Amino acid sequence: MGEQRCYLGIETGGTKLLARLVHGASVIAEDRWPTTTPDAALTAITDLVGEHRVDGIGIAGFGPIVVDPAAANYGEVLATPKPGWAGANLRAALSERLNAPAAVDTDVNLAALAEQDRGAGKGFASVAYVTVGTGVGAGLALAGRTLSGALHPEMGHVPVLRLPGDTSPSGCPFHANCVEGLAAGPGVQARLQGRRLEDSPADFAAMADYIGQLFATIVLAWSPHRIVAGGGVLSVPGLRDAAAARMGVALGGYGVGDAAGQPGFVAAPMFENAGLDGALILARRAT
Structure with missing residues (x-):
């Protein structure tokens, strides 16, 4: 040896x-x-x-x-x-x-790799990892390798459709309506003004919708067998499941296939x- x-x-x-x-x-x-x-x-x-x-x-x-x-x-x-x-x-x-x-x-590509190797994505041929915390990012592991091209996935900056009447400022210096600007920590803090997300149903619903739109985009772009989603914002009780439900609404039944329509398709990370x-x-x- x-x-x-x-x-x-x-x-x-x-x-x-x-x-x-x-x-x-x-x-x-x-x-x-x-x-x-x-x-x-x-x-x-x-x-x-x-x-x-x-x-x-x-x-x-x-x-x-x-x-x-x-x-x-x-x-x-x-x-x-x-x-x-x-x-x-x-x-x-x-x-x-x-x-x-x-x-x-x-960080998100390698988080996807670890979760696929022996975590919440073990046994799945393709695993997307999403983090919603200080920023928003997403990575993809495909049979033990990660996705990259000319650069790497920057899914946190995909645009989302704001809910009617939502005029909260974006926390992203580059985009007014990307998911990172609206759902990452800085944007959430600016929106809440000292309140807790779990104590504000309208803001909770907005975050679930925007994160759910991101999940739907990942399903349509990457078609993973599982999404593993974590980060500080998603530690709010019930938000991950609410976002998964809004993903289904955003997809409208299209692109669901045998994976995204299954219970547990959006899972919590196994590793801290x-x-x-x-x-x-x-x-x-x-x-």
């Missing part, structure tokens, strides 16, 4: 940064920090690794980010409202600092930090 190797998984998010160092099946070190600057992230992660030799690095990054390994700027963060991150390349910096191969994909688990899968493949 060959020597067990050491792998580093990282997940970057809008508010927090996670890292886990494993040797075989054992966790050597794990920590989390607020997301501040790329330099602070690089320092925190290398301090966590310490003197350990790392054989492979996997990064589950927030988008937009270059995920094409053939690109000269592989791993670079593109235009983003997160201060200091546009143009940053944590993948390249860590690979050089730790002298190890490093791979990157989106699925992107981090997916990053470790990617780290093992990077070697």
Whole structure:
């Protein structure tokens, strides 16, 4: 039996940064920090690794980010409202600092991969993962591989139809009517003005409708066998199921097929930090 190797998984998010160092099946070190600057992230992660030799690095990054390994700027963060991150390349910096191969994909793509591998999507040939939290994102795992093209899926920025009379401001600096602008944390907070979503039926219904429209778009565009949906906004009791019901309304019976019409088609994640688990899968493949 060959020597067990050491792998580093990282997940970057809008508010927090996670890292886990494993040797075989054992966790050597794990920590989390607020997301501040790329330099602070690089320092925190290398301090966590310490003197350990790392054989492979996997990064589950927030988008937009270059995920094409053939690109000269592989791993670079593109235009983003997160201060200091546009143009940053944590993948390249860590690979050089730790002298190890490093791979990157989106946090939602790798969350889909982890949930398909041994989570809520296990046994399904295609699994879409949706997160509705600080931002909105969606990724797709197809038989153990993730979906990417010239860039990667940016489903959080698909437009949705506002409910009649809804004039709440968008939280997205790019779009007035995308699902991220209306249903992610900043937009929800602006809408609620200190109230709780579960205590405001009209706002709850609006969020269910907009997220349900996103689910319907994913069904029509990707036709997954299961949608796994999580994130802070979807932790509101009953919202996931309400959004799944609104998905059915948005589809109007079209495109449902044998998958989307089944009970449990929209499921809760099994992993608390699925992107981090997916990053470790990617780290093992990077070697």
